[in-house]
Amino acid sequence: MGISALLPALKSIERAAHVGDAYGGAKVCVDAYVWLHRGAYACSRELCEGVKTTKHVEYFVNRARGLRRSGVEAVFVFDGGRLPGKAAEEAQRRRNRREALDKAKTHARNGNASAANECYVRAVDVTPEMAREVIEALEREGFECLTAPYEADAQMAYLVKHGFVSAVITEDSDLIAHGCKSVFTKMSPDGSGIEIRFEELGKNRGMSFVGFTPQMFLEMCVLSGCDYLPSLAGVGLKKAHSLIRRFKTYNKVLRHMKFEGISVPKDYEARFVDALMTFKYSWVYCPKRQKLVNLNDPAGVLDEKTIADLPRLIGGVPPARDRESGGD
DNA sequence: CCACGGTAGACAT
DNA sequence: TCTACCGTGG
Numbered sequence: 095m096g097i098s099a100l101l102p103a104l105k106s107i108e109r110a111a112h113v114g115d116a117y118g119g120a121k122v123c124v125d126a127y128v129w130l131h132r133g134a135y136a137c138s139r140e141l142c143e144g145v146k147t148t149k150h151v152e153y154f155v156n157r158a159r160g161l162r163r164s165g166v167e168a169v170f171v172f173d174g175g176r177l178p179g180k181a182a183e184e185a186q187r188r189r190n191r192r193e194a195l196d197k198a199k200t201h202a203r204n205g206n207a208s209a210a211n212e213c214y215v216r217a218v219d220v221t222p223e224m225a226r227e228v229i230e231a232l233e234r235e236g237f238e239c240l241t242a243p244y245e246a247d248a249q250m251a252y253l254v255k256h257g258f259v260s261a262v263i264t265e266d267s268d269l270i271a272h273g274c275k276s277v278f279t280k281m282s283p284d285g286s287g288i289e290i291r292f293e294e295l296g297k298n299r300g301m302s303f304v305g306f307t308p309q310m311f312l313e314m315c316v317l318s319g320c321d322y323l324p325s326l327a328g329v330g331l332k333k334a335h336s337l338i339r340r341f342k343t344y345n346k347v348l349r350h351m352k353f354e355g356i357s358v359p360k361d362y363e364a365r366f367v368d369a370l371m372t373f374k375y376s377w378v379y380c381p382k383r384q385k386l387v388n389l390n391d392p393a394g395v396l397d398e399k400t401i402a403d404l405p406r407l408i409g410g411v412p413p414a415r416d417r418e419s420g421g422d
Numbered sequence: 423c424c425a426c427g428g429t430a431g432a433c434a435t
Numbered sequence: 436t437c438t439a440c441c442g443t444g445g
Contacts, residue, residue, distance in 0.1 A: 098438085102438095102439080128433095132434065135434055135436095136434045136435060137434090137435090138434095149434090215434095265437085265438090327425090328426095330424065330426080332423080332424060332425085333425085423445105425443105426444095427442095427444105428442090429439100429440085430438105430439090430440085431437105431438090431439085432438085433437090
């Protein structure tokens with residue numbers, strides 16, 4: 095998921111730090127997805143078999159307490175609805191989990207507990223109910239939670255962009271593609287991790303981003319292959335980078351490729367634009383205005399017709415609900 | 423050099 | 436489920 099080769103390429107500008115040293119006294123947002131999954135991992139058999147357990151909730155709350163002990167205030171951001179473009183992938187995942195569950199049950203019947211467990215781990219699903227339990231537990235202890243209308247990524251990018259928080263704690267490189275000021279990844283339970291600052295990009299060794307605008311950086315990411323659009327055959331991060339560095343915009347990159355006779359599927363450009371817009375105009379919740387807005391305001395940037403077409407990519411306006419206490 | 427497929431190990435207990 | 440690393444083939 096995300097932009098696979100991005101984090102390794104940014105090794106030279108990552109800074110090892112303790113979360114408390116980096117953000118003590120500040121407010122950050124936390125991508126709940128990872129902790130939810132790790133918590134589920136700890137009790138996958140129980141969750142799969144419907145055995146009552148609260149281990150996953152305790153795991154999450156413990157890590158939240160750890161953050162608090164480090165002097166970091168956090169808002170925990172949960173995923174909301176799935177984007178239209180991801181339905182097929184979701185269905186495939188469900189099938190895989192189903193298969194793993196069948197295998198787990200067989201192993202369990204045969205008394206092979208360890209083999210069963212390997213399969214349970216692959217069969218666990220993080221359900222909205224589990225998210226709700228975690229949210230309730232967090233709020234009982236005064237932790238702030240927020241359920242994104244769709245992807246947590248976009249929601250967190252919005253929170254950083256408008257200064258509601260000063261950083262994002264996540265494992266997802268998409269937050270860098272979004273241009274987030276500060277991304278804290280690989281955070282272990284003891285609070286150590288690495289920080290990547292967008293302003294440091296110019297100092298990167300190897301791939302140079304000198305002269306790159308955030309837009310160029312995003313276009314490079316999409317060109318190299320992202321969740322919304324696989325890359326052209328033979329194009330990875332390195333090629334995407336040199337193409338954008340040379341031509342500045344995807345427009346000119348594609349024009350160049352046609353000129354060179356490189357085979358590009360005829361719908362690629364349209365799909366590229368779709369992917370870009372999905373990144374830029376995702377629905378997010380604004381805590382201040384207390385309503386849904388687009389991550390970036392399309393008014394005056396996109397024409398009316400294009401704006402009217404956005405729901406095909408970013409989904410419709412989801413029904414109102416109590417976002418600031420989660421739910422779903 | 424680079425993309426990419428396959429794969430081993432981590433995740434938490 | 437996802438990332439990091441390795442060998443291969445372009």
